Amino acid sequence: MTLMNGVNFKPESLNALQKVTLRAVVMSFLFYGLAAIEGMIMRVATVVPDIPPVHGEPEHFFSIMTVHPIVGLFGSTYQLVFAAFMFLVPFLTKKPLYSVKLANVVWLLITIGTAMAWIAAFIWQYAPMYTLYWPLPADTSQFKTIGGIVFILGVALIMFGTFGFIYNIYATIFARVGVHKNKTTKELLISGFGIDGMLNLFHKLTGRPPYTKEPALSLPVVAIFRGTVDTFLDAIVILGAGILVLIYLIADGVGSPLDMAAIDALLYKNWFWWGLDLVADGLVLIYVAGSWYLLATIITGQKLFMENVARAALMLELLVSWMVWSHHLLADQGQPEMMKLVSGEMVTAFELLTQGLALFITLVTLWKARPLKPTMELKYLLGGLVGFGLAVPAGIIQADMAMNRVLHNTQWIIGAHVHIAIIVGLYMTLYSVVYVLWPLVTNNAKLWSSKLSNAHFWLHLIGGIGMGAFMGMAGLDGMLRRHMYFEGEFQTYMILAGLFGSMILLAWVLFMVNIIMSVGLKGLLGIFLPARDSTASYGLEPEPELAKV
Amino acid sequence: MSFSNSLELLSFHWMAYTIYAFIIISVVAWFGYNLTRKEKAKSLVRIPFYGYMAFLVAGGVGHHIFTYNVVPWVSEDITRHEITPDKTFDITIKKHQFLLPQEKMVIECGEKVMFNVVSEDLVYGFGLFRQDHTMVTQMQVNPGSRNDLLWTFNHDGIFNLMSTEYSGPRGNQMFVKNAVEVRGCDKRVAMLEGGRL
Ligand code: HEM
Numbered sequence: 001m002t003l004m005n006g007v008n009f010k011p012e013s014l015n016a017l018q019k020v021t022l023r024a025v026v027m028s029f030l031f032y033g034l035a036a037i038e039g040m041i042m043r044v045a046t047v048v049p050d051i052p053p054v055h056g057e058p059e060h061f062f063s064i065m066t067v068h069p070i071v072g073l074f075g076s077t078y079q080l081v082f083a084a085f086m087f088l089v090p091f092l093t094k095k096p097l098y099s100v101k102l103a104n105v106v107w108l109l110i111t112i113g114t115a116m117a118w119i120a121a122f123i124w125q126y127a128p129m130y131t132l133y134w135p136l137p138a139d140t141s142q143f144k145t146i147g148g149i150v151f152i153l154g155v156a157l158i159m160f161g162t163f164g165f166i167y168n169i170y171a172t173i174f175a176r177v178g179v180h181k182n183k184t185t186k187e188l189l190i191s192g193f194g195i196d197g198m199l200n201l202f203h204k205l206t207g208r209p210p211y212t213k214e215p216a217l218s219l220p221v222v223a224i225f226r227g228t229v230d231t232f233l234d235a236i237v238i239l240g241a242g243i244l245v246l247i248y249l250i251a252d253g254v255g256s257p258l259d260m261a262a263i264d265a266l267l268y269k270n271w272f273w274w275g276l277d278l279v280a281d282g283l284v285l286i287y288v289a290g291s292w293y294l295l296a297t298i299i300t301g302q303k304l305f306m307e308n309v310a311r312a313a314l315m316l317e318l319l320v321s322w323m324v325w326s327h328h329l330l331a332d333q334g335q336p337e338m339m340k341l342v343s344g345e346m347v348t349a350f351e352l353l354t355q356g357l358a359l360f361i362t363l364v365t366l367w368k369a370r371p372l373k374p375t376m377e378l379k380y381l382l383g384g385l386v387g388f389g390l391a392v393p394a395g396i397i398q399a400d401m402a403m404n405r406v407l408h409n410t411q412w413i414i415g416a417h418v419h420i421a422i423i424v425g426l427y428m429t430l431y432s433v434v435y436v437l438w439p440l441v442t443n444n445a446k447l448w449s450s451k452l453s454n455a456h457f458w459l460h461l462i463g464g465i466g467m468g469a470f471m472g473m474a475g476l477d478g479m480l481r482r483h484m485y486f487e488g489e490f491q492t493y494m495i496l497a498g499l500f501g502s503m504i505l506l507a508w509v510l511f512m513v514n515i516i517m518s519v520g521l522k523g524l525l526g527i528f529l530p531a532r533d534s535t536a537s538y539g540l541e542p543e544p545e546l547a548k549v
Numbered sequence: 550m551s552f553s554n555s556l557e558l559l560s561f562h563w564m565a566y567t568i569y570a571f572i573i574i575s576v577v578a579w580f581g582y583n584l585t586r587k588e589k590a591k592s593l594v595r596i597p598f599y600g601y602m603a604f605l606v607a608g609g610v611g612h613h614i615f616t617y618n619v620v621p622w623v624s625e626d627i628t629r630h631e632i633t634p635d636k637t638f639d640i641t642i643k644k645h646q647f648l649l650p651q652e653k654m655v656i657e658c659g660e661k662v663m664f665n666v667v668s669e670d671l672v673y674g675f676g677l678f679r680q681d682h683t684m685v686t687q688m689q690v691n692p693g694s695r696n697d698l699l700w701t702f703n704h705d706g707i708f709n710l711m712s713t714e715y716s717g718p719r720g721n722q723m724f725v726k727n728a729v730e731v732r733g734c735d736k737r738v739a740m741l742e743g744g745r746l
Contacts, residue, residue: 058718129715133672135692142717265672265691306598331674331687334694337627349609356605360598366584367592374585382581389573396609397566402616402623406555406684409674409713416566469570476559478683480676482715489682 002448002517009445009519011526015535016100017087018441022527024083024107025434025441029512031075031114032427036505038068043467043501046494049486061484062127067118069130073279074158075114077426081287082106082165084433085224087441087538088294089169092221095178096536098171102164109161116154120147129482131276132241134268135260138248145253152242152249159242162235169228173221178540183216191216192225193318197311204308219297219307223290226314230278230286230321237275241268266334274325281321281351284426286314288388289358291429295381296362298436300369310361317354324348327399331408340401348399355392359385376453380432383461387425390465391417394472407475411490414481415471415497423464423504431460440538448517456511463503470497550619553703555685558620621701622686625661629699634663642690643669645719647710649728658734661701668692673720674713677729679706687713702731 014022045054045061054060086106090097097103120126124147128137137148174188190196191212199211217225244263251258293304304310326343329335335344362385372378394417398407407413438445447453474493479485516524552558583590617623625632636656641648656662666675668690675698676687685708688698710728712720 058721062715062718062721125718127718133714136671136715136717139671139717142719260670261693264693266694269672269691329689332689332691332694333696333698334691341627345613346610349606349613352609353602353605357602360601363580367580370584370589371587372584374581378584379581382577386574386577389577390570393569393573394566396612397562400613400616401626402558402620403562405622405626405686405688406559408687408689410684465574473563476563478678478681480711480713483711484721 002520004520004522006520006523007446007448007518009442009523011519011523011529012532013443014441014527014531015533015538016531017090017097017103017536017538018443019527019531020100020103020107021083021087021437021441023104024079024086024110026524026527027107027111028076028080028083029508029515031071031079033508033512034118035068035072035076036508038064038071040498040501040505042068043494043498046485047488047491047498049484056486058484059125059127062129062482063121063125065482066127066129067121070117070155070158071114072422073130074110074117074155077422077430078158078162079107079110080430080434082110082162084430084437086165086168087437089172089221089224090537091440091539092218092294093173093178093180094537094540095172095175095180096540098168098175100534100536102168106161106164106168109157109164113154113157113159113161116157117151118154120151120154123147124150126151132245132272134263134265134272135248137245138252138260140249140252140257145249148249149246149253152246156239156242159235159239162231166228166232166235169224173217173225180216187216192222194222194226194311194313194315197222197308198315200308201312215311219304219310220290220294222311223286223293223314226318227283227286227290229318230283234275234278234283237272237278241272241275266329266332269329269332270325270335273328274322277325277328278321281324283321284421285351285355285358286317286321288384288426288429289314289317289354291433292358292362292381292384293365295377295429295432295436296365299372299375299378299381300365302365302369305361305364305368309357313354313357316350320347320350320354324351324399327395327404330399330401330404344399345401349396352392352396355388359389375435376450376457377432377435379457380428380435383457384425384427384429384432386461387420387423387428387464390468391421391425394420409481410475411471411479411481412475415468415475417472419471420464420468424461424468427464428461431457442519445518445523448514452510452514456507456514459503459507459510463500463507466500467497467504470494470500552620556683559683625699625701629663629697632661632699634699635660637663637665640664640666640675641669642666642673642675642712642723645671645673645712645716645723647712647723647725647728649710649725654729656702656729656731658705658731659701659703661699664688664698664700666690666696666698668696671716671720672714673716673723674711676711676713677708678711679708684713689714703734705731705734707731 042064044051049056086097086103124144126143126147174185176183196212196215203211248258293310297304323343324347326339327348330340330344397403398413398417470493474490479490638650638654670692673690674687675690677685679685686700688696690696707727708729710725712723
């Protein structure tokens with residue numbers, strides 16, 4: 001019975017904003033599971049290459065590896081982050097979301113786009129990896145043209161969904177209604193970029209009264225505003241690369257292939273990594289810092305420690321995130337040494353500062369409010385801090401000309417750095433957000449089992465760290481990423497990484513069981529039925545003036 | 550202190566990072582425990598904010614200065630255009646095949662060797678590996694630009710060549726057994742299967 005009806009969840013009681021948020025969250029967790037299953041297939045194949053569906057064939061192995069991050073990062077992470085922010089921005093600014101319809105279009109575009117990319121890899125084994133190094137994605141001697149076209153169109157849909165999200169966020173932030181009725185766009189912009197925080201610091205240093213006592217935008221909204229600048233630039237770059245590949249594929253398809261050498265591979269790499277790194281360093285670090293600040297203030301009910309410094313740091317992070325891409329090109333001998341040194345090593349090192357600052361501010365805010373209840377959101381937040389506490393220094397270490405020579409493209413990068421950052425750092429933070437928002441988006445639905453919540457937490461944390469650690473060790477012993485080994489070369493590490501990986505997968509299963517038992521299958525279906533209440537905000541008294549927007 | 554090959558550097562790194570990992574996990578666990586205890590724990594140390602910031606900057610930048618001074622291949626790499634190599638090997642990669650120079654790549658101990666690699670189609674990698682699969686060195690190989698790696702070998706060994714960049718499923722078989730031999734040093738590194746430093 002609980003399976004059908006859940007504990008006390010009533011989807012009919014949800015308004016339009018709550019429903020659209022939950023729809024994206026459901027899709028996100030389904031895609032997460034798919035990514036984890038694909039991850040485990042690859043994990044097992046590194047020990048037993050013959051397992052189905054890999055069957056010992058690199059074509060199959062690498063097509064799974066190509067869609068795994070598309071499903072994980074776009075289908076799941078983007079979707080979850082976008083859903084949370086399209087709920088939080090109206091909630092925090094006390095204004096309605098600009099358009100619920102657009103929010104629905106966003107999750108649909110991302111879902112369909114991810115599915116198309118997956119189909120391209122599944123049916124046609126299109127496998128250029130997400131890095132799309134020129135001219136591999138247009139190499140029709142290895143890949144079928146149709147596979148490439150479907151994949152690129154899928155990614156393009158995801159990027160259009162991303163533009164929809166960005167538009168919705170900015171249109172909501174800049175809407176001069178409610179508490180922002182009397183604010184000018186200039187005031188909102190100054191606040192959005194964290195400039196008011198800087199001016200406050202400057203005024204304090206020069207002994208003047210603060211520039212503003214009550215900044216126009218709260219700190220988490222500033223982080224969302226700032227991170228979204230990078231999301232936009234990144235989408236432009238990915239879409240640009242997609243169009244280029246598409247032109248080449250279509251030309252090939254109609255029998256008049258273009259000259260691959262017309263595009264310089266190294267220049268392309270620079271341009272592509274400039275954009276892609278905005279997701280990795282810009283987006284993750286900025287969005288994550290903002291989420292930590294929000295969580296710390298909600299969990300403690302107190303103001304953030306050193307808020308002005310945190311605001312100013314977000315501005316600094318914008319500049320840092322635009323100038324670090326060369327750390328991906330330290331093994332490229334044609335890359336100018338100066339760029340390796342300045343962008344690849346020195347500016348990148350500042351990420352230690354910005355992330356260390358966010359960690360410090362979050363911990364001190366929590367510390368000042370002790371004793372705190374050991375809630376799930378607090379535990380996950382601490383897990384997120386551990387994840388980035390491990391993964392950021394791992395990244396700083398590999399962004400070094402000495403280390404990169406022997407770490408580039410090894411399992412160290414993808415294990416100790418990427419999977420720990422994503423699975424432990426990012427997802428633990430996102431789970432904390434999920435636990436904080438759960439009562440708000442579900443109108444106080446009860447969770448079915450706190451035991452399962454705890455089991456999920458520990459399995460995910462230990463599995464994530466363990467898998468990253470053993471992949472990292474294999475990398476130090478020379479195991480490449482994106483390579484299929486057939487002779488059992490790194491078997492011990494891979495078996496151990498596989499055991500920990502299966503803990504991550506099991507954790508997801510337990511989480512899903514808990515969620516499904518809480519909302520019930522009927523409730524789950526109800527989320528996707530149209531909302532009776534078209535309210536696009538949460539926690540606001542309906543005002544006729546607001547309702548018009 | 551100086552690291553003469555990747556094995557020494559990586560085992561040092563293994564130790565340092567493992568210790569760090571235990572410290573950061575313990576610090577957050579300690580916080581977690583004390584955050585939720587009824588009686589308020591006293592801070593163990595007072596960390597001055599600007600001291601902590603200075604520590605992070607020093608750590609981030611100092612780490613590069615440290616490796617620059619103790620790892621020989623960094624300065625050699627940066628100044629490679631001014632160094633005359635003792636030997637140069639010109640290698641081409643085309644259609645997922647390494648086209649090696651006619652003669653076997655034999656290197657005498659301590660020689661500075663330049664590997665000039667050209668790709669005629671895709672982005673590849675050029676990586677040398679010991680018999681126990683550990684990596685000696687590598688670089689990316691981009692079509693249309695210079696890919697020159699200058700390396701000094703301080704230990705004997707017979708190394709395999711592999712592509713260290715994904716170039717489509719066909720790239721998985723890019724492997725040349727015993728492509729490079731270094732001889733004349735007193736020290737041998739992982740010459741035999743499973744052999745270690
Ligand atoms: C149970 C969970 C997971 C397991 C077992 C797993 C396993 C793997 C494996 C085996 C690889 C290939 C490594 C290589 O040999 O190069 C990989 C790559 C990758 N994974 Fe995961 N993964 C998991 C979850 C995720 C999630 C949730 C994300 C993102 C949200 C993610 C992002 C990535 C990325 C970006 C790559 C790099 C792919 C490339 O090299 O192009 N993984 N993962």
